[in-house]
Amino acid sequence: MSTAVTHHNRSASLHQPAFPGRPDTTPRRGLLPRLMRLGALAVVWLVPLAPSGLAHATTFTVQAVTATGSDSEAPVIAVAPAGGMHVAYERDSNIYHATRVSGVWSSVKVNPAGTTGHSPSLAVNAAGELTMVYIDGDARVRVAGSTDGAWSTMPVTVGSGALSASLVLDAEGDPQIVVEAANATGVQIFHLAPGTGGWDVTQLTSTSLEDRVPSIAIDSSGGLHIAYRENDGDDTEIWYAANTSGTWVKTRLTDDIVDEDLPSIALDSLDVVHIAYERSGSSGTAGVYVASRISGSWQHVNASAGLNGGSRPAAVADPDGHVHVVFQLLSGGDQIHYATDAGGSWSSIELSPTTSDEHLSWVDRPFTIDRDGFAHVVFQAVTGGIEQVYHAQSDTVVTGGAGDGTCDRPLQIACGQRVNGDTAAFSSNIDSYSCTGWDESGPEAIYGFTIPQGSISNVVASLDGLSGDLDVYLIGANGCASGQCLPDSSVSNNVASVSGLGPGSYLVSVDGYQGATSPYRLTLQCTTTTGSCTPNQTTMCLNGSRFRVTAHYRTQTGESGYGRAVPMTGDTGYFWFFDESNVELVVKVLRGCGVNGKYWVFAAGLTNVEVTLTVEDVITQQQRTYTNELGASFLPVQDTSAFDICG
Numbered sequence: 068m069s070t071a072v073t074h075h076n077r078s079a080s081l082h083q084p085a086f087p088g089r090p091d092t093t094p095r096r097g098l099l100p101r102l103m104r105l106g107a108l109a110v111v112w113l114v115p116l117a118p119s120g121l122a123h124a125t126t127f128t129v130q131a132v133t134a135t136g137s138d139s140e141a142p143v144i145a146v147a148p149a150g151g152m153h154v155a156y157e158r159d160s161n162i163y164h165a166t167r168v169s170g171v172w173s174s175v176k177v178n179p180a181g182t183t184g185h186s187p188s189l190a191v192n193a194a195g196e197l198t199m200v201y202i203d204g205d206a207r208v209r210v211a212g213s214t215d216g217a218w219s220t221m222p223v224t225v226g227s228g229a230l231s232a233s234l235v236l237d238a239e240g241d242p243q244i245v246v247e248a249a250n251a252t253g254v255q256i257f258h259l260a261p262g263t264g265g266w267d268v269t270q271l272t273s274t275s276l277e278d279r280v281p282s283i284a285i286d287s288s289g290g291l292h293i294a295y296r297e298n299d300g301d302d303t304e305i306w307y308a309a310n311t312s313g314t315w316v317k318t319r320l321t322d323d324i325v326d327e328d329l330p331s332i333a334l335d336s337l338d339v340v341h342i343a344y345e346r347s348g349s350s351g352t353a354g355v356y357v358a359s360r361i362s363g364s365w366q367h368v369n370a371s372a373g374l375n376g377g378s379r380p381a382a383v384a385d386p387d388g389h390v391h392v393v394f395q396l397l398s399g400g401d402q403i404h405y406a407t408d409a410g411g412s413w414s415s416i417e418l419s420p421t422t423s424d425e426h427l428s429w430v431d432r433p434f435t436i437d438r439d440g441f442a443h444v445v446f447q448a449v450t451g452g453i454e455q456v457y458h459a460q461s462d463t464v465v466t467g468g469a470g471d472g473t474c475d476r477p478l479q480i481a482c483g484q485r486v487n488g489d490t491a492a493f494s495s496n497i498d499s500y501s502c503t504g505w506d507e508s509g510p511e512a513i514y515g516f517t518i519p520q521g522s523i524s525n526v527v528a529s530l531d532g533l534s535g536d537l538d539v540y541l542i543g544a545n546g547c548a549s550g551q552c553l554p555d556s557s558v559s560n561n562v563a564s565v566s567g568l569g570p571g572s573y574l575v576s577v578d579g580y581q582g583a584t585s586p587y588r589l590t591l592q593c594t595t596t597t598g599s600c601t602p603n604q605t606t607m608c609l610n611g612s613r614f615r616v617t618a619h620y621r622t623q624t625g626e627s628g629y630g631r632a633v634p635m636t637g638d639t640g641y642f643w644f645f646d647e648s649n650v651e652l653v654v655k656v657l658r659g660c661g662v663n664g665k666y667w668v669f670a671a672g673l674t675n676v677e678v679t680l681t682v683e684d685v686i687t688q689q690q691r692t693y694t695n696e697l698g699a700s701f702l703p704v705q706d707t708s709a710f711d712i713c714g
Contacts, residue, residue, distance in 0.1 A: 076200040076346035095575060115371060126462040127405075128252040131170045131455055132165050132445065133158070138454035141428045142445035143187055146437040147195040149519040150481065153446050155187035155199055156456050162201045162211075164218065167458070169595075177201075177211055177218045183261050186231045188431035192240040200232045200244055206676050208232050208259065223266050223272050224607040226250040226255050231430045232259075233283045235291075236475070245271075245293050256281050256295050256308075258315075271308060271315055276300055280429065282331050286311070294320070294330035294342045302326045305344045305358070308318070314696040320344075320365060321359055327356075327431055331392075335384035338460070343370065343382035343392045355380045355394045355406070364489040370406045370413050375403070381434040385466040393418065393434045393444050395427050397399050403427060403446050407465065412548065416699055418459055422448035439479040439517075440464030463487060476516035477574055480592035482524065488512050490537060490577060491584040497576065501538050502552035507538060509579015513547065513711050516591055523712055524593040528575045531544045535585030539563045540576045547574050554664070567687075586675075598685035607632035607640045610666070614710075615685055618642040618652050619624060621677040621697060644676070652701070666710035668693070672701020680704070687712045 105369070132154055133139040142156040143496040160165040165174040168634045178184040184202035190198050199211040200219075206228030212222040232522030233245050244259040250270075254277040258269045271293070272278040281295040290311030292594030297306050304331040305320040305327045321327045325348040333341050339525035347353055354511055358367045370392050371377035380394040396402050396417075403425045406415035419425065425448045427433045431446045442461040447454045463486045472478050472493045480486050493510040500507060518524050528539050541556045541563045552558075553573065556565040563575070577587055600608035600615040607616040618630040630651060639655040655669040668682050668691060677697035681688045691709050695701045 075219060085392040097697050106257050118584045127418055127459045128462055129459045130336045130459050133456045139456045140447045140454050141186060141187050141430060142447060142456045143428055143431050143433055143619040144435055144441060144443055144445045145443045146435050147191045148193055148438060149195055149198060150437065151195065153189060153191060153197060155189040157185050157187065166655045179220060186430040188232055188234040188259050190234050192236050196240060198236060198242050200234045201229060204230050211316055223259060233281050233431045235285045236284055237289055243283060243285060243291055247279050248283055253277050254279055259348055267494060280329055284332045284334045286334055292334065293330040296328050296330060296614040300303055303328050305330050307342065310549060314623055318536045326590045327377055329508040331380050331382040333384040336386040337388060341382055341384050341512045343380035345378045345380060355392060357390050357392060368413060371415060372413060379429050381427060381432055383434055383436050385436060389437060391442065391465060395425065401425050407560050418444060420455060424449040436466060439481045441481060442465035472512040477513040480514040480516050481593050482591055485590045486587055487588050489586045490579050497578060499551045500550040500552055502556060503558055506581045509582045509584055511576050511578035514575040518568055520569050522570060522595050522597045524595045525566045526568050527562060527592045529590050530587050532588040533585045534581040536580040537583060537587055538578055538580055538583050541565050542574045542576055544572050544574055569712050592594055596686055600685050604631055605629040607634055609640065610638055610658060613684060614656045616654055617682045619679045623697060626636045656682065663707065668704060670704035675700050
């Protein structure tokens with residue numbers, strides 16, 4: 068291991084890093100499951116939040132998603148497992164999809180030419196594939212999916228006219244949709260799911276009045292859960308419906324003389340159901356409430372206590388069962404608030420004091436929490452007399468289930484993020500690190516971070532806000548307990564850095580020199596390079612589309628060309644030259660990072676023609692060429708040191 072080590076000057080001023088926006092991964096190809104194969108202004112505010120009792124978030128970063136001359140509204144958000152953010156919104160009766168790459172938002176129109184749309188809902192599956200639903204100008208539900216960035220849509224007629232829809236994806240990635248739609252008896256709730264050759268449409272309610280604004284969630288067993296508002300003629304009440312065994316069962320959630328409206332449903336990791344809703348009434352009882360079904364009974368709590376009201380709530384439940392809600396406070400200039408019970412009791416803060424006339428989408432989810440525990444909210448606010456869409460992201464994790472700061476259960480940090488802590492709250496398990504040998508006998512806090520597939524990064528972890536002598540290290544997940552630094556990482560002046568870090572999970576350790584403890588601010592900066600292979604008839608893309616593979620051949624008669632590529636698995640494929648039934652060459656690219664820190668190339672040929680096999684890392688532009696001479700039998704390739712930017 069080549070390691071540059073400089074013990075910091077104890078009297079030196081602390082390194083003060085810049086705070087960049089969090090980079091995102093480019094979205095993967097979307098899919099409309101089973102039914103079809105389907106420049107924004109970068110203004111950033113760091114918003115200080117100082118509520119009493121709020122356990123986690125201390126600041127939100129707010130960034131403009133749109134910067135147009137016409138109103139943009141009704142935004143919703145979904146975050147892919149790899150971290151890519153996706154926002155859908157309405158502008159000029161059209162639906163747009165926005166993504167953020169390297170801190171810059173860009174948008175594309177979703178609805179086909181000659182059509183209109185409103186009220187989008189958005190979801191992303193475990194593979195990062197997108198599905199969207201919205202209502203078109205003919206009051207039909209449009210189900211949309213993207214292929215290589217191009218959107219395709221399918222219209223579905225529900226009742227005599229759809230008004231809004233809420234979407235969730237099941238374990239197979241198929242959309243499960245609830246719709247409010249008009250029919251002969253009023254406005255009712257319908258369920259849509261993919262069927263044989265089309266859509267299965269089930270009417271769930273049949274009252275003579277109005278059932279509106281449904282919200283849907285799915286549990287770990289695939290059971291469906293819905294919250295909606297019913298007008299019984301005297302007031303509006305919240306209802307809950309579930310289908311966990313093949314039959315829909317409906318339960319009235321509220322039953323009083325005041326109106327409740329706009330429910331948002333969320334399930335935690337134990338499948339406990341939580342429903343946020345707004346409640347009218349006197350100043351002492353009006354506000355946003357959360358109902359949680361505990362041991363078969365519903366418990367209601369005012370999540371906006373002390374704020375005199377609240378509207379348009381959106382709920383998320385974290386793995387520890389804590390509930391997080393954003394809502395719109397109508398008094399005092401229409402401000403968005405974030406509230407949680409993660410600190411043991413409900414407390415709330417204003418999300419963005421720097422914008423005005425803020426509104427949340429009433430249709431579906433303008434709020435989510437990513438896998439690392441950071442909160443994301445999209446809303447519309449007035450800028451220069453025009454409604455624009457904004458994205459707000461918490462600067463620290465808001466979930467309580469992110470870990471305990473040990474090697475086995477690290478806390479979480481993401482590229483471009485800053486977290487606060489104090490090593491006095493942790494224990495000492497690592498006393499020395501391979502890249503320095505210094506006495507680090509103080510307690511340490513361990514954080515985990517991930518470099519996504521298709522990326523390599525130059526990573527810098529830095530500390531400031533110190534009152535004691537702390538150091539920071541970049542270490543591997545497998546060598547955490549023994550303090551094994553990442554190869555080629557350097558440590559100097561409260562900064563640890565490494566170049567060319569490939570996809571994978573890694574750790575940051577904040578440790579105390581000679582037993583020291585101190586508060587700290589840890590910042591993780593990543594300069595990321597991404598690349599992607601695009602497959603075609605002669606190009607094979609392997610190992611997460613990081614490697615581009617081609618095979619050129621030449622025969623004894625002078626015939627030449629490129630072999631036709633046929634993928635078999637994510638790592639393996641074959642080429643044929645003259646007849647698709649005649650396999651000539653099989654190729655495999657494996658990630659051997661856990662063995663020797665390399666990517667491996669294996670190939671076997673069933674030919675004696677001249678072959679030039681080319682494998683290229685599209686991220687680093689490194690290339691390996693393997694040649695079989697004309698007339699010679701193809702010798703096996705077993706290159707276990709082919710590519711060394713691995714991680």
